[in-house]
Structure formats: C-alpha cells, structure tokens
Amino acid sequence: MLFLALRQLFSRPRQTVLAILGIGLGTTAFLAISGMMLGFREVIIRQLVNSTAHVSITPHEDPVTEHSLDGFFFPGSLVKWISPPVAKDESLHLDFPQGWFDRLDQDPSVEAYAPQFSVQVLISRTKVSRPIRLMGVVASRQIKATDIQEDMVEGNFQDLDKGGFLVILGRSLGEKMGVRKDGAINLIDARGASHPAKVAGFFDTGITDIDDTLAYAPLHYVQQLNKTPGEISQIAVRLKDVALARATADQWALLGRDKVQSWDQAFANFTTVFKFQDIMRFTLSWIIVIVAAFGVYNILNMIVIQKRGEIAILRSMGFDQRDIILLFFQQGLFLGVCGGLLGMGLGTLLCLYLETIHFGGMGHTTIDHILISWRLSTYLIGFTLAFLSGVFAGFFPARAASRMSPIDILRAEGS
Amino acid sequence: MGILVKNLEKSFGQPPTRVLKNLSFEIKEGEFVAITGRSGSGKSTLLYTLSTLDPLTSGSIKLDGKEISKLENVELHQFRNLRMGFVFQFHYLLPELTCLENILVPARKTNRHEALEKTALGLMEDFEITHVKDKVPGKISGGERQRVAIARALLMKPKYLFADEPTGNLDSISSEKVLRIFERVNKKDKTTILMVTHDMGYAGRAGRRIGLVDGEIDFDRKRKT
Ligand SMILES: Nc1ncnc2c1ncn2[C@@H]1O[C@H](COP(=O)(O)OP(=O)(O)OP(=O)(O)O)[C@@H](O)[C@H]1O
Ligand SMILES: [Mg+2]
Numbered sequence: 001m002l003f004l005a006l007r008q009l010f011s012r013p014r015q016t017v018l019a020i021l022g023i024g025l026g027t028t029a030f031l032a033i034s035g036m037m038l039g040f041r042e043v044i045i046r047q048l049v050n051s052t053a054h055v056s057i058t059p060h061e062d063p064v065t066e067h068s069l070d071g072f073f074f075p076g077s078l079v080k081w082i083s084p085p086v087a088k089d090e091s092l093h094l095d096f097p098q099g100w101f102d103r104l105d106q107d108p109s110v111e112a113y114a115p116q117f118s119v120q121v122l123i124s125r126t127k128v129s130r131p132i133r134l135m136g137v138v139a140s141r142q143i144k145a146t147d148i149q150e151d152m153v154e155g156n157f158q159d160l161d162k163g164g165f166l167v168i169l170g171r172s173l174g175e176k177m178g179v180r181k182d183g184a185i186n187l188i189d190a191r192g193a194s195h196p197a198k199v200a201g202f203f204d205t206g207i208t209d210i211d212d213t214l215a216y217a218p219l220h221y222v223q224q225l226n227k228t229p230g231e232i233s234q235i236a237v238r239l240k241d242v243a244l245a246r247a248t249a250d251q252w253a254l255l256g257r258d259k260v261q262s263w264d265q266a267f268a269n270f271t272t273v274f275k276f277q278d279i280m281r282f283t284l285s286w287i288i289v290i291v292a293a294f295g296v297y298n299i300l301n302m303i304v305i306q307k308r309g310e311i312a313i314l315r316s317m318g319f320d321q322r323d324i325i326l327l328f329f330q331q332g333l334f335l336g337v338c339g340g341l342l343g344m345g346l347g348t349l350l351c352l353y354l355e356t357i358h359f360g361g362m363g364h365t366t367i368d369h370i371l372i373s374w375r376l377s378t379y380l381i382g383f384t385l386a387f388l389s390g391v392f393a394g395f396f397p398a399r400a401a402s403r404m405s406p407i408d409i410l411r412a413e414g415s
Numbered sequence: 416m417g418i419l420v421k422n423l424e425k426s427f428g429q430p431p432t433r434v435l436k437n438l439s440f441e442i443k444e445g446e447f448v449a450i451t452g453r454s455g456s457g458k459s460t461l462l463y464t465l466s467t468l469d470p471l472t473s474g475s476i477k478l479d480g481k482e483i484s485k486l487e488n489v490e491l492h493q494f495r496n497l498r499m500g501f502v503f504q505f506h507y508l509l510p511e512l513t514c515l516e517n518i519l520v521p522a523r524k525t526n527r528h529e530a531l532e533k534t535a536l537g538l539m540e541d542f543e544i545t546h547v548k549d550k551v552p553g554k555i556s557g558g559e560r561q562r563v564a565i566a567r568a569l570l571m572k573p574k575y576l577f578a579d580e581p582t583g584n585l586d587s588i589s590s591e592k593v594l595r596i597f598e599r600v601n602k603k604d605k606t607t608i609l610m611v612t613h614d615m616g617y618a619g620r621a622g623r624r625i626g627l628v629d630g631e632i633d634f635d636r637k638r639k640t
Contacts, residue, residue: 003523004509011511313507316468317521317567318496320488407469411459413505 001323005330008303015299020338022295026288027343027386028350031378033284035351037277038373044270046147047207049263053114053146053236054245056266059094060257093117094258097232103255104237109248111238112144117219118233119226122188123169125177132173132213134187136222145238148203148216154181155201157216165221166200170211174202187217189225197221285381289389296335296393300328304401308409315406324402332394333387340386344379416479417607418442418465418575423474425457425464425630431472434460436630438474444574447601447608449618452627458611459579461627465609466499466577467491479574496524500568500576500606504583506560508552508567514559515539515548518567531570538566542596558589565596569606576600578610582617594620 009016070079094100097115104113117136122129139160143149149157153171160166167185169177179185179199187195197217205211223229239245245262253260264271304311311324351372358369418441425435434457442448450458463469465476467483476483478494486494508517518535522528539545542562547555552563561581568576578597582590594617600606601622610621618624619638626633 001523004512004520007509007511309505309507310509313501313503314520316466316495316499316501318492318494318499318524320492323524407463410463410468410503 001326002330005327006334008307008327009331009334012299012303015302016335019295019299019335020342023292023336023339023386023389024342024346026292026389027340027382028346030281030285030288030385031343031347031382032350032354034281034378034382035347035372035374036354036370037281038375038378039371041274041277042373043206043371045263047205048267048270049147049242052261052263052266054239054242055237055249055252055260055262057094057100057235057237057252058259058261059092059233060259093228093231093233094235097235099256100235100258104235109239109241109244111240112141113235113237114138114141114145115219115232116142116234116236117222117226117228117231119222120190121225123173123177123185123215124188124194125179125183125185128177129188130173130176130213132215134167134215134217134222134225136219137216138219139216142216142236145236151203151205153202153204157201157203159200160216160218162200165195165197166218167197168201168203168216169199170214171202171204172208172211173213173215174199176212187225195221195225285385289385289392292339292386293389293393296332296390297396299335300332300394300397301400303331304328304397307401308404309413311401311404312406312409312413316410321402325398328398328401329391329394332390332392332398334390336387336390336394339390340383343386344383347379347382417444417446419475419477420465421475421477423464423476424472425460425469426472434630435464435471438630438632440625440632440635442607442609444607445601445605446623447597447621448610448623448625449621450609450611450625450627451613451615451618452633454613456627457630458627460630462577462579462609462611466501466575467495492524496521497571498574500565500571500573502561502565502568502576502578502581504580506552506564508560508564510551510553513549513551514544514555514563517552517563518570520567521571534572535566535570538569539563541599542566543592556589558585558592561585561589561593562596565593569600569604572604574607576606576608578608580611580613582612582614590614590617 070077073079101113101115104110114137118133119136121132121134123132124130137160139158143157152168155168157168160168167187169179174180177185181199181201183199185197185199187197189195203211203216220229223231239248242263246264249260249262249265314324314327351374354370355372356369420441421439423435423438424433426433438461450461452458460469464471465478467478467486471484479498481494483491483494508514509520512520515532515535518538519528519531522531536545536548539548542565544559544562544566547559547563552560555563561584565581576597581597582593585593597608597610598620601608608621610617612618621638623635623637625635
C-alpha cells in the first residue's frame with residue numbers, strides 16, 4: 001500500500017509540495033520562535049542565577065506589627081499605642097551561620113555553597129566616588145556556588161584569596177571610576193573611615209545594575225572593615241539540580257526564621273514573563289498543527305473523493321478496509337514526516353541566521369544579539385507537531401474512504 | 416463446484432422495493448453465462464449480489480460450497496482476491512500507475528507482484544497490449560484500457576469472472592476483441608464467466624443466457640450446439 005500511497009502523492013507534485021511546505025514552514029516558525037524565546041530565557045536565567053545563586057539564605061525580615069514590641073517596653077501589660085511603632089525587625093546577619101554550614105555540608109542535593117557578607121560603602125578614587133555594595137566572599141567557594149568565574153573579563157577571581165585587600169569590580173563600575181587592573185582605590189565605610197584596596201580584576205554579568213554597583217573582596221577584610229568579624233549576611237547555595245531550587249528553598253524555609261529564597265522567587269516578575277511566553281508558544285504550536293493539518297486534510301480529502309472509483313475496484317480485488325485506511329493514512333504520515341524534516345532543516349538554518357543578527361544593547365542587560373536555544377527537545381516537539389498534523393489530517397479522510405461501500409460507489413459512478 | 420442460488424431476494428430502501436424476486440438457479444463451473452434484460456430489470460444487482468459486493472436480503476448463495484453471507488472478513492477478501500475477477504463498463508485503472516503496474520495491483524495484496532510479472536506480461540501479449548505496458552492509462556485508447564482492466568481481473572487466475580457491460584463503452588472492433596478474450600479464457604482456462612450485456616449478439620455467443628424481467632427470470636436457456 002505504501003507503493004500506491006507514494007505514487008498517488010507523486011502524481012500530484014504541486015499539491016504535495018505545497019502541503020509539505022505548509023507543514024515545513026509552520027515547523028520552521030515554531031522552531032525559530034521557540035529558539036529565540038528559550039535562548040533569551042536561558043541567558044536571563046543564567047544571569048539571574050549567577051547574581052543570586054540557585055538558593056540564597058538571608059536574614060529574616062519581619063515587619064513590626066502594632067503589638068510586637070509590647071513585651072519589650074511594657075512586659076506583662078496590655079498596651080494601646082497612640083502612635084504604633086513602624087519598623088522592620090530586620091537583621092543584617094544570619095543568627096547562626098554554622099548551623100546552616102553543617103546542614104548544607106550534609107545535604108546530598110547541595111553542589112556547593114558560599115558564605116557572603118555584604119556592606120554598603122563608597123568607592124572613591126581621586127575626586128570620583130560612588131556608593132556600591134561590597135561583597136565579602138571566599139573566592140574558592142564563591143566560584144563553586146556561582147558562575148562568577150565565567151563572567152570574569154580581566155584577572156582571575158581566585159586571586160582574591162591570595163592575600164591583601166583586593167577587590168574585583170564590575171567592568172562598567174571600573175570604567176566609571178577610571179581604574180585599571182592593579183590600580184588603587186579607596187573604600188569608605190559608614191563611619192567615614194577610608195580603607196585602601198587594590199583592583200585584582202573585572203567581571204561582566206551583562207546585567208547593568210550589578211556591573212555598576214557591585215564589588216567583591218575577601219570575606220574577612222569586609223568583616224573587619226565593618227568591625228563585625230565572623231558575621232555572615234548571606235549564603236549562596238548551588239544545587240545539583242536547579243529545577244529543584246524552589247522546592248528545596250520552601251523546605252529549608254521551614255527550618256528557621258531565616259529567609260530562604262530560590263532564584264525564581266527572587267525574580268518573580270521574570271518567571272511571570274516566562275509563563276506568558278510558554279502560553280504563547282503553546283498556542284502557537286496548536287495554531288501550527290491546525291493550519292498545517294488543514295492543508296494536508298484538504299489535499300487528502302480531495303484525493304479520496306476523486307478516487308472513489310479506484311477505492312471501489314481495490315475493494316473488489318480483495319483489499320480490505322484496513323488496506324484503504326493505510327493507503328490514505330500513509331500519505332498523511334508521509335506529508336507530516338517530510339514537512340517535519342523540512343521544517344527542522346529550515347528551522348536550523350533560520351536560527352543560525354538569527355544568531356548573527358546584532359542590535360543595540362537593551363538597557364538592563366548587555367545582550368546585543370539574538371540568542372538562540374539549541375535544545376534538542378524543541379526540535380523533537382517541532383517534529384512531533386508536524387507528524388501529528390499529518391496523522392490527524394490523514395486519519396479522517398482515510399477513515400471516510402474505508403467506510404465507503406464499494407457497491408454504492410460503483411452504482412453511483414456506473415450510471 | 417460453481418454457484419448455487421436458492422430463493423434469492425434483494426430489496427432496497429424503506430419501504431423495501433424488491434429488485435430480485437425469489438431467484439433460484441445454478442451456475443456450473445466453466446460456464447459462460449450472459450445476463451440480459453431491460454434497463455432496471457436487476458442485472459447489475461444480481462451480478463453484485465452473486466459476487467459478494469452487495470449483501471443479499473434473504474435466501475442463499477453458495478460459492479464453491481461456501482455460503483457467502485457467512486464468510487468472515489478475512490476469508491471474504493481472500494475469496495475476492497484469489498477466486499474472483501471484476502470487469503466493469505468503466506475501467507477504473509489507477510491513473511498514476513503504468514498499465515503493467517495496474518495489472519499487477521491485485522498481486523500486491525499478497526506481495527506477489529514481482530513473482531507474477533511474467534504472468535502479467537503473458538496476458539498483455541495475449542491481449543495485444545504489450546506496446547502500452549509502460550504507458551499510463553490516460554495515454555492509451557478506450558479499447559486498450561478495457562483490455563488492461565481485463566488482464567488485471569485475470570492476473571490471479573480467478574475461477575470466476577464477473578463482467579458488468581464490459582463492452583458498454585467500446586466501439587464494435589474493441590468489443591469484438593473483448594468478446595474473443597472472454598471466449599478464449601472460458602475455453603482455455605475454464606474460467607466461469609458471468610457477463611451482463613445489452614447486446615443480444617454478444618449474449619448469443621455465451622453458452623447460456625439468463626433473461627431478467629423485473630427481477631424475475633424470464634428465460635434461462637443453453638445454446639444449442
Ligand atoms: N442502492 C439502491 N437503492 C435503491 N434502489 C436501487 C439501488 N440500486 C438499484 N436500485 C434499483 O434496482 C433496480 C435494478 O437496478 P440495476 O442497476 O440492477 O438494473 P440494471 O438491470 O443493471 O439496469 P441497467 O441496464 O440500466 O444497468 C432499479 O430499479 C434501480 O432503481
Ligand atoms: Mg446495470
């Protein structure tokens with residue numbers, strides 16, 4: 001039957017090519033759009049994860065409610081505040097970081113973790129000064145828990161561990177300060193004291209907000225600068241599986257008062273955008289299936305109607321209903337498979353082309369060209385969509401053909 | 416074994432119109448039977464009912480001893496594929512296949528189309544259509560098409576050949592060729608032939624004529640030899 005099916009298709013080269021093109025272009029569009037959406041998303045996620053770690057543990061911050069201070073000021077009394085206290089019961093450091101270290105060391109889902117201590121300082125050089133966040137880290141741990149090493153554009157992040165008050169700046173911050181590698185800068189703490197430091201390198205995360213306002217320094221120097229030795233303000237955790245970040249964070253949050261956030265909770269607005277994108281992609285895929293399937297359905301339906309007489313004679317020769325279904329169903333499958341393959345080919349070419357398109361920076365990030373995700377799964381989905389449109393479109397005409405009674409056809413055609 | 420028909424009834428529609436009325440007769444193996452009658456007398460209906468294409472309303476048709484209304488699906492299709500050949504007024508050749516490929520289509524059911532290619536070529540030679548073997552049906556004459564269709568019907572060496580006005584669309588020269596083929600097949604291969612025809616001249620060349628009037632047998636005579 002495959003022989004007959006193919007011959008029937010090849011005897012209508014124009015319609016067949018059009019049907020394949022229809023499916024193919026639909027698949028191409030799906031692949032290009034998915035590639036761009038996912039490509040953009042992967043970079044954003046990488047940058048977000050990079051700047052926050054998969055899971056971050058920070059001190060609790062509970063808003064002060066009307067009665068939360070009663071016991072402190074007036075133990076044992078009922079209090080009616082004329083003007084209730086407004087504040088945040090916020091701690092700048094983790095109460096018991098060692099407890100976290102112990103449990104993270106034992107947790108098999110943890111890939112690495114890095115303690116951090118951040119303070120606000122002014123960075124100054126000659127007459128320029130800017131407020132920045134100075135993050136104290138243990139370089140060897142930081143590079144395991146985050147992607148910072150990949151973002152280094154000059155110098156080596158591990159040099160921070162070499163000794164001395166070294167800092168690594170965001171590239172754009174360095175440019176604004178007019179400082180080069182090995183140049184000297186001053187860090188001015190909240191008390192006004194000045195601490196000289198040397199620039200050991202630059203990083204570039206692609207997120208302007210971070211590159212403009214963040215500097216890394218060795219952990220114990222930052223703790224000393226703040227006169228708070230041993231304090232930890234944040235623990236960045238990398239999990240073995242980033243997909244479990246949210247579940248893990250929620251689970252750990254139950255263990256104490258400290259705030260445990262996964263990267264996607266920290267950037268909830270982005271995840272909303274991603275969900276929206278997924279809905280769009282999903283809708284698009286169905287539109288493609290329907291449009292492509294309609295093209296195939298049309299051509300097959302026409303073939304079936306034209307070939308009523310031949311269907312009847314095949315039945316009289318002993319071909320059964322199953323054979324007739326196969327005859328037309330295989331044509332649908334063939335169109336679907338060819339369209340899918342064509343779409344994957346064209347889609348790959350289009351994505352390769354899109355990758356070369358450059359445009360200006362986009363404000364918050366320094367992404368300057370179209371990013372394409374090359375996930376195999378996207379291609380498998382694209383092919384499956386094409387295949388399904390062939391299956392659906394082939395099935396109904398095939399079933400209709402198989403249900404035709406040969407005798408009714410012969411009588412209708414013969415008269 | 417032949418075909419044994421008993422009290423065959425066939426009706427259409429609601430309320431039912433009886434088209435074949437209580438027919439009983441026997442067709443022996445190797446007979447060449449012409450079915451004649453006026454338009455609407457039920458000739459085609461009888462042929463389709465005898466050949467399993469149309470189910471009967473009541474009565475019994477035994478083909479080689481088998482009650483055809485009780486054949487299982489697989490057996491029914493095997494019957495059609497191996498024991499029956501069909502020729503209609505219209506050829507119903509597949510336009511995208513060459514004539515040789517068309518003749519071999521029935522063999523595709525059992526994947527024997529390569530093994531039977533010699534047989535097909537032999538039939539083409541017999542029917543003087545070898546010159547069209549690589550042409551598509553659209554590019555040959557009506558008479559040639561009908562002979563290709565007959566070759567296709569005979570490829571599997573069926574015991575029974577059912578023909579519904581096989582010469583209806585042909586001129587007298589082509590019709591004559593078809594009749595000669597029928598006569599030869601009937602004689603040489605002992606193929607049982609049931610042929611519906613309007614043409615009294617062609618009917619006269621069959622060994623037996625069954626005349627229908629309003630779904631009943633008007634006459635049933637053997638040719639005197
Ligand atoms: N599917 C059907 N539904 C209703 N009536 C039918 C059907 N098929 C045939 N008939 C009727 O049965 C009768 C016999 O039809 P049939 O086709 O067997 O005649 P015929 O002898 O072959 O005529 P012709 O020489 O014109 O081919 C006709 O009156 C026809 O209208
Ligand atoms: Mg008729």
